[in-house]
Amino acid sequence: MTRVKINELKPLKPRFEVPDVLINDPPTEPLSLLSRDENGVVLSLGADSQRLIVSAKPFRLDIMEGREVLLSLNSRGLLAFEHLRILYLDWLLSLLGPSSISLDFSLPGVENVYGIPEHADSLKLKATDGGDPYRLFNLDVFQYEVFNPMALYGAIPVMLSHSAQRTMGIFWLNAAETWVDISSNTAGKTVFGQMLDYVQGSSETPQTDVRWISESGIIDVFIMLGPTPTDVFSQYASLTGTQAFPPLSALAYHQCRWNYNDQEDVAAVDQGFDDHDIPYDFIWLDIEHTDGKRYFTWDPHKFPQPKDMLQGLLDKRRKMVTIVDPHIKVDSSYKIHNEIRSKGFYVKSKDGGDYEGWCWPGNSGYPDFTNPEMRAWWASMFAYDQYEGSMENMYTWNDMNEPSVFNGPEVTMHKDALHGNWENRDLHNLYGLYVQRATAEGLIERSGGVERPFVLARAFFAGSQRYGAVWTGDNAAEWEHLKISIPMCLSLSLVGVSFCGADVGGFFKSPSTELLVRWYQTGAYQPFFRAHAHLDTPRREPWLFGPENTALIREAVRQRYALLPYWYQLFYHAHHSGQPVMRPLWVEYPQDTATFSMDDQFLLGRDLLVHPVTEEGARGVTAYLPGKGEVWFDVHTFQKHNGAQNLYIPVTISSIPVFQRGGSIIPRKARVRRSSSCMEHDPYTLFVALSPKRFAQGELYIDDGHTFNFDKQKQFIHRRFSFANNALSSRNLAPGSQFTTFSWVEKIVILGASKPSKATLKTHDGKESQLEFEFDASMSVLTLRKPGVNAGLDWTVVLQ
């Protein structure tokens, strides 16, 4: 990894350097000098024969590996640095001039770049020649358009480049308004033109050039050299940290609406789920639950007894999320406002008074979340004795944290508003991260540091993954919006944010029944699974569309719940090592060029491939199954398909095309109950999908599902399942950890198996017993009946 930092030697006043995003200062290594001449030096980057060539005139950096240039800085000479100048000066006031910065990067051999969310655009970024650049500026956009480089709610200035040879990353650490221009020498060429180049051998090397421009701050850029996608994820995680490990229940289904009207409504919806036997874990309350949009309060008529309501949910082992937005009603009878004002915690306007803007409550102040004292105070407001009516099964949603200011420029804060000494212009994109951070810290503190928080936010920045989940904001009930949810979450996954989802059903407008069903089916296989709807739309709880559609939605939600053990394990890995949960195919098949621009299907971990149906009236979809010599099993029919092919799959309204990779083992819980915590002690069914070489591997991660004990006290179970030489075994992957579970293994389903004469189970205490089994010869599926072993212990099943 290489960091390039450019600042003024003696600026008139300090320029803003982004704090609180890097988890620690990356360790530095001394560079050894290889050679020098009058115009530059050649430095060794340590490992792998990588060298850095620094040229003075014109200034340029080239990162080489062997004889190849991996990346060049300022090769196009677009480096710009507007140093601070005095425009106007009198005895009181000095006005400093513009302070923008810019730098270009050239990526020889690269045709594909990804990342820099948030945009409602394809996964593979487009060349921006002749159009608007991709803009990074956190904004509350009303009814956003898809396939558009316009700025949206969040900004993560991280771009990944990928070719069949190498994956790299560029992290432009700057929180001001930022623009990214992309040009490519192959972008304009037709496939035929590229072929012709290839045949004639006259092809110039493909190259992508990228230019970053920011309004202020300094140039501080990290070059992550890969070379594999996994390496880039680890390198980025070492800088900004990994995904917060959510409570298991947060990975289950969430029921939201603007708004559930009152306690009776909440109780009726909760009962509706039981009456229709559809599981759910969280019910959400939007802004109308408050007393006049004063967050941390309850409407006294609609929610007179919030604790009774929460206790009612707790009795059913369910949870609630209430909204707490960062705009505070200016109202001298509102405690929160009075305290913030008296402590001087509000963002200030340029003339020194408290900055005020218009938002849901009317005239509002905006707490200065960049101030650590403010954040500590805010966190303390989530204590059970401060947030009246709150209980341990109540979590938090931070909306509008761009921040949204209805009467501000572009519906956000004025750039000259002051956060301490810094202007909003310097740190705008960082505000949302701080809001979510302070809230998450509050939820941790209220439990004495024991419980993992769950906080959903709309605005985010690099590092936000450490504080919770994000969603794609105020989408619409349109097929295009369903489709775009895939690349939008994939783009976030690539830059650290795994816990991503889109409003199921679409926020604005009312979905057709078919669209709603398809959205549930898609959302069930995306990380954050929440239905949400605008106040003005008709009700759309899952049972309001007739028994057939209720059954379709029930089935989609049940598939989600059955797969929760796998989701949880993927999130453990995302937390542990920074590997994304939802992955573009090229991440696992980096040399398969056919996958490079694919964004209508995706992988969960390495082992599940999902191709949701996102076309209206679809009769079939064509899924690409990657991997030459590999096989994939349809998870519903167990039918086997070869890899490296486009597979046409006829679909009906009940179809959710999902495939398990041959060579993998996935644990599920087949006993779907009304909430995830009801399923805690339930047994596992293992789905062993054999590779053509009759091999398979998988994992199982178990902990208490909601505390930090997995981390602080190593209280977890992490098992490795391996199938090889006709034996399936479970062994401990974390010998230093300890945890016990009631869960056991109730069934083992082996796909692509042949019929054994007997199956012998050997348990950890050396006892042997015979397992009964069933064999379906037509599908080559072997089902082992009731091994009955505890999921936390060693065991082996030998097939003979």
Place this chain on the structure above:
Amino acid sequence: MSCALLLLLMSLALAMGTGAAVEIQRPRGVPLSKRQFYEENKPFTCLDGSSTIPFDRVNDDYCDCRDGSDEPGTAACPNGSFHCTNAGFRPAFIPSSRINDGICDCCDTTDEYNSGATCQNTCREMGRKERESLQIMAEITKEGFLLKQQLIHEAKRGQEDKQGKLTELQGSKKGLEEKVEALRTVKETAEDPEKEAKERHLKAWEEQKELLRMEKDKTRMAEAFLELDDDADGYVSVAELQSHLELDPDSDGSLSETETQGLLGGADKVDTSTFETVWSGIKDKYLSEVSQGQSEPPAPVETPQEESRDFVSDHDSDHYPEDYAGEEEEDVEDDEEDDHDEEEEEEKVPPTVQTPEKREDDEVSMPPYDTETQSLIDAAQKARDDFDEAERALREVDDQMKNLEKEIGFDFGPSAEFAYLYSQCYELSTSEYIYRLCPFNRVSQKPKFGGSETNLGLWGQWAGPEGNLYSVMKYDHGQGCWQGPNRSTTVKLTCGKETVVTSTSEPSRCEYLMEFTTPAVCQEPASLDEVLHGHTEL
């Protein structure tokens, strides 16, 4: 997991009042009605016949049957169901997934036998409560049903009354129609002589006016001649006439000698008698020399009007940006409406300015009618008044009939038991609003502390489910919602002694739900014993 059999102790005393306790053995979660399929120590055949398994695999916490029938007492089968006896209350089936999930579903606690959940047996209590509420309901139903009979009776009588009144009205309508026709003839007969007499009077007046006008013209001519005949030689010459530029036939600003001669009929001068013909050619243009000095052409009236139009459009364009900058969308709407009104008002101003006042000499009013004419007029007027009154009476009867027919035509239920709600209104006051239900008419909402009433829907139709159509009323086409549908209200009717709106809510934006009790939906009560024991198994 070894819990194949469960010894169920059931005190049938509660349900049957015999006081005897019986022990019945059957696997956990199996209802008595299916007990014979689960015979201990015999192979068990799945209830769908799909396979047969050893009996020790029943309730062994592993799902062997596709229909889930081998695991009635565990959560192993995703499609299984568990039977709770709930002695003292009503037995129930719950999905297998609710067995041992830590949540007490069966009041006899049997669903949570291995989850650590501490459940209290609440069946007796629930049974007692249910009996109490059923008793109360039964009483309400009983009384309500009696009231309903009364309502039906009244409705029947009311219907008969109305029918009778309608017939009566039909009779009087006929009489009135005849009367109207008779009076029409009387009126027309009286109006003919009136018209003639009036015309006569008018004609005489016109002739008189013509005479007066000619006289006046002659006087003017004589005055003009005297005025023109400057040298008083008894002739008007070319030179004398030439000073009257207003007479210039080609309007080039000068009156040449030839032109003047033309005016004088080719002569150089004319005497008083010849001047008569000249005068008829010039009198429309001629300006008296006495008044000429003061008269100026009237100022054009167009200009100020155009200015005011400009003002209107300016005013509009000034308003738009303000509107869009507005925060409250509803305000924007209001503003736009206001603008509209203003515009319309501006447009209503007539485009032409007042017509010039009539000359005084035209204003001489017509002399009063002579007594003969006047008496004819009076007679005609009386005939007209009589006719109008008869017509009005007919219209009134028509309206009454229409209202009656409308009321008779309403679907007031199978026995017209809802007829008493017609033209009544019922109110419910909440913390913010007063809701008002006027059955078969409309639903509305009025803020408690000022503000105008909102229409939540007009009578649409009965909208209950099949077999129970008269349990739900639907009111729609209420006031439109911003960016949304028109407001509508669903009224759910339940049996009650009184006719009251008991609750209102807005489950979805602009879709209201109202609960309404009325004796009219009370069903004939079953005997209390039937209510209490009809659903119990034992």
